[in-house]
Amino acid sequence: xTATLRTFAQRLIQISSHLTPWRTLPITxxxxxxxxxxxxxxxxxxxxxxxxxxxxxxxxxKQKRYAHHLSRAAFLGxxxxxxxxxxxxxxxxxxxxxxHAATSGDYKALAKKTQVSDEDVAFWLEYATQFxxxxxxxxxxxxxxxxxxxxxxxxxxxxAVDQNSSSLxxxxxxxxxxxxETKDAALMHLGYPEAGHLTAYYPDSPxxxxxxxxxxxxxLEEKKLLIENTRLRKLPSGDFDLLIASGVTNPPASERxxxxxxxxxxxxxxxxxxxxxVFGDYQDEMAKIALEFKKARKDAANEIEEKxxxxxxRTFSTGSIQGFVESQRWWIKNKKPTVETDIGFVETYRDPQxxxxxxxxxxxxxxxxxxxAFGKLVDAAPxxxxxxxxxxxxxxxxxxxxxxTSLEVLTFAxxxxxxxxxxxxxxxxxxxxxxxxxxxxxxxxAKAPNEPIPFVRKEDDHLYRKYRDPAFEVQVGxxxxxGHGCGKLLQETAPGEFNFDxxxxxxxxxxxxxxxxxxxxxxxxxxVFGSIASSYEECRAECVAMALAxxxxxxxxxxxxxxxEDISNEAGDVLYVSYLQMARAGVAALxxxxxxxxxxxxAHMQARYSILRVFLDAGGDFCQIKSPNGDAKEPDDLVIHLxxxxxxxxxxxxxxxxxxxxxxxxxxxxxxxxKKLYDDITSVDEWWxxxxxxxxxxxxxxxxxxxxxxxxxxxxxxxVKLVEYEPTLEGMVQSYFERNV
Ligand code: ZN
Numbered sequence: 001x002t003a004t005l006r007t008f009a010q011r012l013i014q015i016s017s018h019l020t021p022w023r024t025l026p027i028t029x030x031x032x033x034x035x036x037x038x039x040x041x042x043x044x045x046x047x048x049x050x051x052x053x054x055x056x057x058x059x060x061x062k063q064k065r066y067a068h069h070l071s072r073a074a075f076l077g078x079x080x081x082x083x084x085x086x087x088x089x090x091x092x093x094x095x096x097x098x099x100h101a102a103t104s105g106d107y108k109a110l111a112k113k114t115q116v117s118d119e120d121v122a123f124w125l126e127y128a129t130q131f132x133x134x135x136x137x138x139x140x141x142x143x144x145x146x147x148x149x150x151x152x153x154x155x156x157x158x159x160a161v162d163q164n165s166s167s168l169x170x171x172x173x174x175x176x177x178x179x180x181e182t183k184d185a186a187l188m189h190l191g192y193p194e195a196g197h198l199t200a201y202y203p204d205s206p207x208x209x210x211x212x213x214x215x216x217x218x219x220l221e222e223k224k225l226l227i228e229n230t231r232l233r234k235l236p237s238g239d240f241d242l243l244i245a246s247g248v249t250n251p252p253a254s255e256r257x258x259x260x261x262x263x264x265x266x267x268x269x270x271x272x273x274x275x276x277x278v279f280g281d282y283q284d285e286m287a288k289i290a291l292e293f294k295k296a297r298k299d300a301a302n303e304i305e306e307k308x309x310x311x312x313x314r315t316f317s318t319g320s321i322q323g324f325v326e327s328q329r330w331w332i333k334n335k336k337p338t339v340e341t342d343i344g345f346v347e348t349y350r351d352p353q354x355x356x357x358x359x360x361x362x363x364x365x366x367x368x369x370x371x372x373a374f375g376k377l378v379d380a381a382p383x384x385x386x387x388x389x390x391x392x393x394x395x396x397x398x399x400x401x402x403x404x405t406s407l408e409v410l411t412f413a414x415x416x417x418x419x420x421x422x423x424x425x426x427x428x429x430x431x432x433x434x435x436x437x438x439x440x441x442x443x444x445x446a447k448a449p450n451e452p453i454p455f456v457r458k459e460d461d462h463l464y465r466k467y468r469d470p471a472f473e474v475q476v477g478x479x480x481x482x483g484h485g486c487g488k489l490l491q492e493t494a495p496g497e498f499n500f501d502x503x504x505x506x507x508x509x510x511x512x513x514x515x516x517x518x519x520x521x522x523x524x525x526x527x528v529f530g531s532i533a534s535s536y537e538e539c540r541a542e543c544v545a546m547a548l549a550x551x552x553x554x555x556x557x558x559x560x561x562x563x564x565e566d567i568s569n570e571a572g573d574v575l576y577v578s579y580l581q582m583a584r585a586g587v588a589a590l591x592x593x594x595x596x597x598x599x600x601x602x603a604h605m606q607a608r609y610s611i612l613r614v615f616l617d618a619g620g621d622f623c624q625i626k627s628p629n630g631d632a633k634e635p636d637d638l639v640i641h642l643x644x645x646x647x648x649x650x651x652x653x654x655x656x657x658x659x660x661x662x663x664x665x666x667x668x669x670x671x672x673x674x675k676k677l678y679d680d681i682t683s684v685d686e687w688w689x690x691x692x693x694x695x696x697x698x699x700x701x702x703x704x705x706x707x708x709x710x711x712x713x714x715x716x717x718x719x720v721k722l723v724e725y726e727p728t729l730e731g732m733v734q735s736y737f738e739r740n741v
Pocket of ligand 1: 541
């Protein structure tokens with residue numbers, strides 16, 4: 001299933017951009033202070049450490065060097081990401097580092113020396129931390145600008161600590177939109193210049209239009225040139241420069257994707273104008289990055305990795321996007337490596353045109369223990385899937401496990417860290433050669449110390465904290481492998497040919513009558529279910545997880561209990577927390593429901609809300625949401641009461657009844673029934689919208705910012721050391737200072 005965690009990130013961006021208030025503001029409005037205050041940096045941001053030490057320690061010296069060079073390659077692109085966000089971001093980045101250097105990271109000394117209050121210094125560090133976590137002054141999730149809480153006057157005083165900081169401060173105020181500027185509402189969001197928004201993908205081109213961008217795109221598409229690694233500049237003459245990221249400014253024709261062509265004639269409205277191919281965008285960074293790939297090659301694990309690294313070095317050195325495509329082909333072939341990586345201009349969400357990629361790169365390692373558990377789960381599939389509420393007519397003859405790996409991230413450079421990744425994005429590779437679907441374990445499990453857990457009873461808090469990670473692991477494992485992996489689509493594969501007995505069609509367990517619908521030739525799951533397909537399928541997979549998590553043999557695979565049903569032992573604890581976690585996610589999901597459009601913007605969260613509704617309707621007071629003030633109509637908080645003793649008697653049957661419908665409607669292409677079911681159960685009534693949702697928004701914490709380790713290579717011995725940092729504001733800045741990119 002390609003409905004993935006990466007799509008998760010994508011959808012979050014979609015929802016946040018239609019939830020954000022700018023669309024309701026007149027573009028030219030001058031904002032009053034209350035509007036301005038919504039753009040202030042998080043106070044404080046949620047800072048967590050990306051825990052990696054034990055996984056890094058398990059690598060060999062050679063693997064550590066490989067991981068080190070690739071981490072350097074990824075992080076060396078930090079300034080590229082900054083430049084892709086806004087013109088002022090690279091300057092603000094330098095200001096952050098310069099202020100850190102001024103008193104060697106001693107912020108108390110900095111406050112004293114400059115006579116700036118500790119509170120103002122803390123405001124600066126909060127901003128710096130959020131800035132570094134987003135690689136720029138626009139949020140990686142949501143694309144809206146944020147500004148420091150420290151006043152411009154106080155920051156100016158702070159920057160007066162030395163000449164370098166002082167001049168960087170002036171520059172930060174006057175470059176691009178400026179660090180503090182908020183007066184133009186449209187510029188507070190990334191988007192087309194034509195609509196007044198900010199973009200750095202079309203530099204120095206204030207008059208460039210969407211139409212011009214499209215014409216240039218069409219001309220390049222005709223030449224079969226992919227453009228993820230480019231920016232586009234409109235010149236005063238009306239000609240255009242295609243800026244191609246490369247470590248050299250003049251690659252030989254033999255190494256260029258378009259050979260000796262140095263400019264192209266534009267067409268349509270731009271007929272008579274030229275498009276020049278200009279190499280060397282981000283030249284310094286690209287040259288250094290290409291070099292790290294060459295160094296990493298010495299420590300590659302096999303020939304496939306060597307070839308993959310050669311192509312990476314080629315694309316970043318010469319600007320050949322074909323080199324990147326080839327790197328991805330080798331990447332697909334490099335099955336389940338110990339050290340996994342992918343680096344480049346990958347995701348195109350932030351280019352308003354959606355065609356140019358943002359720099360990102362990760363290096364991660366396989367979690368061996370979890371991989372073993374997942375492997376056993378796949379092995380158990382033939383005995384587990386028959387326990388689901390349908391017979392074999394609605395199941396594949398042979399279980400095929402989807403591609404899924406759980407990784408622990410060492411390095412993630414870019415504007416934010418997703419919970420999972422499903423790449424490459426090139427459909428021509430996905431369909432013919434495949435893709436990889438990975439979940440990022442230490443990103444999912446990262447949490448701030450003593451982070452409050454809203455909506456959970458005090459009595460459950462301890463158990464919840466203790467088992468939420470294993471419970472989530474069980475849920476993710478079943479969801480990804482058995483959930484998305486199970487089920488059959490009943491199809492008429494060609495006119496008159498069926499993949500089921502069409503003369504004697506299977507009986508629907510819902511109606512107890514022979515099925516009457518199936519996929520007609522040419523129809524697919526997504527063509528029939530359309531816009532609800534993604535969330536509906538996530539829901540089906542989540543329900544499989546909730547049904548099979550009740551199986552004590554599965555809990556034993558993950559190391560809990562002895563395989564015998566016993567709700568009171570540790571396996572029962574994990575099961576209880578799984579249900580509690582799902583109910584909690586269902587409540588928290590309301591954040592992703594937009595009251596204006598009355599629509600859900602996030603596939604997984606919509607699914608979880610529906611499962612909570614199933615719990616609430618399971619009978620026997622199995623699951624209830626209570627308010628501490630005892631007033632259900634006007635609650636002052638939401639507290640989940642879940643009866644552990646009724647999970648097997650009430651919870652599981654209710655989930656299975658729901659799952660059965662989801663599954664059979666999917667299997668039989670019964671869109672009408674599926675849509676009705678899903679629309680009804682994911683509808684948000686007045687109480688949820690007006691009473692519950694505001695409480696959910698009140699309890700939400702700022703997005704997490706991850707403090708990542710650095711790796712340091714001892715050139716003499718070839719040993720690589722891992723350097724970790726405190727999960728604090730200072731620790732975040734220090735990690736970037738020492739990274740020195
Ligand atoms: Zn899924």
